[in-house]
Amino acid sequence: MKSDLPLAVWLAVLCLALVCAVPAWAQQGRNDFDPAHTRLGFELRTRWGQVLDGVFRRYEGSVEHLPDGRQQVRLRMYTRDVEIIDHERYGDWARSEKFFDADRYPVVTFTSKPYDPMLLYDGGTLEGDLSIKGISRPRSLQVAPADCARAAVDCDVVATGAVRRSDYDMDDWMLAVSDRVVFVLRARIRSGKTP
Numbered sequence: 180m181k182s183d184l185p186l187a188v189w190l191a192v193l194c195l196a197l198v199c200a201v202p203a204w205a206q207q208g209r210n211d212f213d214p215a216h217t218r219l220g221f222e223l224r225t226r227w228g229q230v231l232d233g234v235f236r237r238y239e240g241s242v243e244h245l246p247d248g249r250q251q252v253r254l255r256m257y258t259r260d261v262e263i264i265d266h267e268r269y270g271d272w273a274r275s276e277k278f279f280d281a282d283r284y285p286v287v288t289f290t291s292k293p294y295d296p297m298l299l300y301d302g303g304t305l306e307g308d309l310s311i312k313g314i315s316r317p318r319s320l321q322v323a324p325a326d327c328a329r330a331a332v333d334c335d336v337v338a339t340g341a342v343r344r345s346d347y348d349m350d351d352w353m354l355a356v357s358d359r360v361v362f363v364l365r366a367r368i369r370s371g372k373t374p
Contacts, residue, residue, distance in 0.1 A: 209244065210244075210369055211239075211240065211368065211369050212238070212367070213366075213368055213369045216335065217240065217365065218363075219254070219256055219362075220233050220235060220362070221233045221234075221362045222360070223356050223359075224356070224357045224359070225356055225357070226355055226356070232263065232265075233270075234261070235256040235257065235261055235287075236260040236261070237260040238256045239254070240366065242331070242368055248295075248296070249293040250293065250294055251290070251291050251293050252290070252291040254289040255286050256288075257286060258279035258286065261279060272352070277349070277352065278344070278349050280312055283312075287310065288308075289307055289320075290307055291306065291320075292307055294306075299322065299325060299331055300324065301324055301325075302323050302324035302325075303321075304320070304322070305320045306318075306319050311347040311349070312347050312348055312349065316342075316346060316347075318342060320338040320339060320340040320364065321338065323337040331366065331367050332367060334367075335366060335367055336364075336366050338363075338366075339361060339363050340361070341360065343359060344359075345358050
């Protein structure tokens with residue numbers, strides 16, 4: 180069935196519908212991560228198949244809402260507060276100069292490239308730059324499709340990405356611990372506007 184409305188009117192209606200589909204919290208300038216529902220960590224494997232579960236106990240994270248409708252994630256993870264769950268010795272090693280070198284490089288950062296907010300619902304690749312020990316390299320995270328209607332508010336946004344620690348001058352204990360580090364981010368934002 181052919182419509183009698185001009186193409187310009189249809190396009191205006193479509194644009195309005197898309198803007199209304201974006202939740203109010205996503206139209207604000209910035210939202211900080213909700214510490215009660217966010218976990219930023221990583222996984223390592225030993226040569227014996229043991230999984231070492233690392234966690235950044237202290238971090239800062241936010242989602243910036245850009246004027247063009249896209250978003251950008253900014254993360255700062257503090258290496259002095261890294262723990263390896265149930266393995267104090269590995270935790271000491273992770274903070275030492277052999278791994279994160281927390282005394283000289285207290286922060287790991289990830290800054291995403293601007294992305295379409297629908298990425299949080301549909302899933303896909305989030306490109307960005309990861310900086311560890313003063314070495315910055317382009318990296319990507321794979322975002323899982325959302326499990327709820329208000330992604331990052333009512334359910335976690337889950338993103339994972341693998342890096343080689345040797346790319347960041349963290350190549351100690353290579354015979355005992357794999358070169359591959361898998362970052363696992365489970366995040367929600369505070370739904371209110373942050374100044």
